Amino acid sequence: MSEFSVIGKPVRRIDGLEKVTGAAQYTTDIKLPGMLIGKMLRSPHPHAKILNIDTSAAEKLLGVKAVITGPRDTLGVKYSNWRRYPHLMDETALAMDRVRYIGEPIAAVAAVDADVAEEALSLIEVEYEILPAVFDPLEAMKDGAPQIHEGPTVRNNVSEARHFEFGNVDEAFKKCDYVREDTFYLHPVIHAFIEPYNSVARYEGDGKLTIWTSTQTPYYIQTLLAMALGLKEGNIRVIKPHVGGGFGGKMELFSDQVVAAILSMKTGKPVKVELTREECFEGGRRRHPMYYTLKTGYMKDGTILAKEAKLYTDGGAYNAMGPTSLYLSGFFQMFPYAIPNYRYDGFHVYTNKTPATAMRGFGGPQAEFTCDSQIDMIAEHLGMDPAEIRLKNRMKPGHVIPGLAKVESCGIKECIERAMESTGWKEKKGKLPKGRGIGMGCYGFMSGGVFNWINSPYAYSGAMVRVNVDGTVDVYIGSAEIGQGSDTVAAQIVAEKLGVPMSDINVVRGDTRTCPPDLGAWGSRQTLMVGNALIMACDQILDKLYKTAAALMGPNVVYDYAAKDGRVFIKERPERGLDFVEVVKAAIRADEGNQLIGRGYYTPHDKGMVSPAYSFGAQVAEVEVDEETGKVTLLQVTTAHDCGQVINELGVEGQLEGAFVMGQGYTLSENLVTDQGKILNPSFVDYKLMRAPDVPENFTSLMVETYEPEGPFGAKEAGEGLTNPNAGCIANAIYDAIGVRITDMPITPEKILKALDEKKKKEAKG
Amino acid sequence: MKKILSFTLNGQPYEVAVKPKTTLIELIRDEIGLTGPKIGCNAGACGACTVLIDGKAVDSCSVLALQVEGHSVETVEGLADGDKLHPLQEAFLDDGGYQCGFCTPGMLMAAKSLLNENPDPSIHEIRHGLSGNLCRCTGYVRIIDSIHDAAQRMKKEGGEKS
Known part of the structure; x- marks a missing residue:
């Protein structure tokens, strides 16, 4: 692949300079003249009817400019990303007559400063009728449990059930030498982006509104805000400045956005609403807790013939992106293995807790923990090497999951083999001294979802490229840079296509008024989807430039042309060419001075129901477990990742490391602890995120490059999928080290000590 | 008042x-x-x-x-001297020491404090020196590398000056 000039080469990110100098502007940094501060009053009860809201005292407080409540000041529209499936839209910006979780917004105020706004909140009197509440999905599904939502499609708090099945699972189980069933529990965690949810809204009059907001999905915010406010979509301008992390937690319309807009409409002033960290915990989102049961049938040689997965998710009080997490968890349960017979049943259950939603991996971390744990149990039962059983059952290029997916490129075999080789797997597995162990986890992940919940008539991604007369290039994209480096990847793709230097590319992004619609940053979609849209746009420009070059040079036969290193030249005669700028100027003149613009879009074709392409990877961790304290230390972590053609290696490695460490926290320490629906650790002091001294000192990333025909230059997903195999990988390494298997996440020192204790007792008896 | x-x-x-x-x-x-x-x-x-x-x-x-x-x-x-970036900033740019950038201003200053006290820190010392700063994007690996790299650059610059 040495013919590339920019793709796969070390380049500095285009947002780097502003980020290291403190100049990068985030929503939280925006201060407009006359700006008011908005704050929300939240429910102290997990489930209650609202009988009355008295805002009169708050309104009289000096410095208060507006007080709003759901029934009085909002349209009461139920909105969410599920515009195509209205029965799943269940949430309003402010409670209408009932609250369903502690932290649900009820009313809001706009005041001259935060102190006055907070005092005003304390003056709002809400009369509640407390309702019985339910906090566990299995309890919530029982007859007689409190009903959290009414409606024709909700029964016993189940808001959505997912089922898929292929092959003949029951027959296959009968043929199997062994069938085993295991149950697992996955706990709740939060996104913990460092920039809190926040928005600044400015109503311009005449039904026009501008909002700056920390979001992964500007286009969703535009369409849903129009719906919530009763304004025209095109009259709402969503500006996404730099975003301080999202991880799936900022891909929906949230109350801060709606409330800021309404308060601005009421007061005629710009209004900023910024959640405190505690509010981000209580009024934000989380990853789904799940009860998982896996029944797997296999042969003596390790071949897995059939699998049945059943799961109940604790969805919290509203659907959010839960139905998709549910769907994808059942889907990723198969990856990266070729399971010939599979049946999945998943249930999304309402509880009186903070809504759960998409979070890095989107149902995958839960699925892979159970899958990887059970494969190791099967390997042990058969006396096989866990790596060998994975290789035996792996997916192969061209794999088809009936009715769901077509997998083209697939480097899982190479990933497993390279991870084994790099770590000395064969010499270590089962052979390390007591207290030390090695484990493996594997995954496959999507490169963008073929999902259009929002019911947009637009394509998945759009792009516009304009070449100026001096050869500089303006790139208009609606995709959302939230730290992952996608704007730089977009610039690299255009620079490579047009043969111009990175320094001549200017990316225009994060503004729905100027940028094409794009479904935003979720499901690892941007490199593939906006990348393809950019390639289409660049090809239109190149077509014009090549025709112009042919007219200028007048070769005697038809040649193919290329653009590279600032030149347009005859492909087979590279010495015969013209300066890029010269051809651009001529092309513009030849077109009556019309701007040189290319427009592109991406819509997948014939790629199944889930994703246009799949990435793969194998993860190996070597751990040390202190049997006195139960503490787990990661000695060496190795990732072998097939992300197709690498576009930005530094970016891929950074994403892999970040994904691993997020997975490490998920496995070992993070846990959103609740009691009767109340979060007990809503702070960065009590909620234990990984800190620098906790992360592995030795982290190796191995790039297994394949070529994905559907991806731009052969590229696919990087950086989200690796969140998935960590828990299973670490659990397997712990088992290898001390012989105890934890199936109830997270794997805390307390659980390890308890399991060791039980193991000793058992051994003493036996 | x-x-x-x-x-x-x-x-x-x-x-x-x-x-x-x-x-x-x-x-x-x-x-x-x-x-x-x-x-x-x-x-x-x-x-x-x-x-x-x-x-x-x-x-x-x-x-x-x-x-x-x-x-x-x-x-x-x-941190920068006019348009001349501090070696920490150069290293963060070259080594991928940031992603979303929200923790970066704090990380850079924590790093500068660390280097003020200890101009030649070991990886272990850098890891512990950052324990008060959360980053949710990078997994810290490249931040630690960047600071180590910056210390080397500063040592070299100092050496050239003297």
């Missing part, structure tokens, strides 16, 4: 009237208008607001503005 506060910010003397309850981060961001340092938790747990007071890293959300009377405060905006 506001009080007059005199202090130095990024080398420039300031005299400002502040309320006794105003925190240093509020003063820097809201009153003076330097928005490099960020507020991630407002409780001294995430380090996004890290600034230097007399060369030492502190969480500016946990310091009252009036406490810096007569002291020298430095934010990320004071």
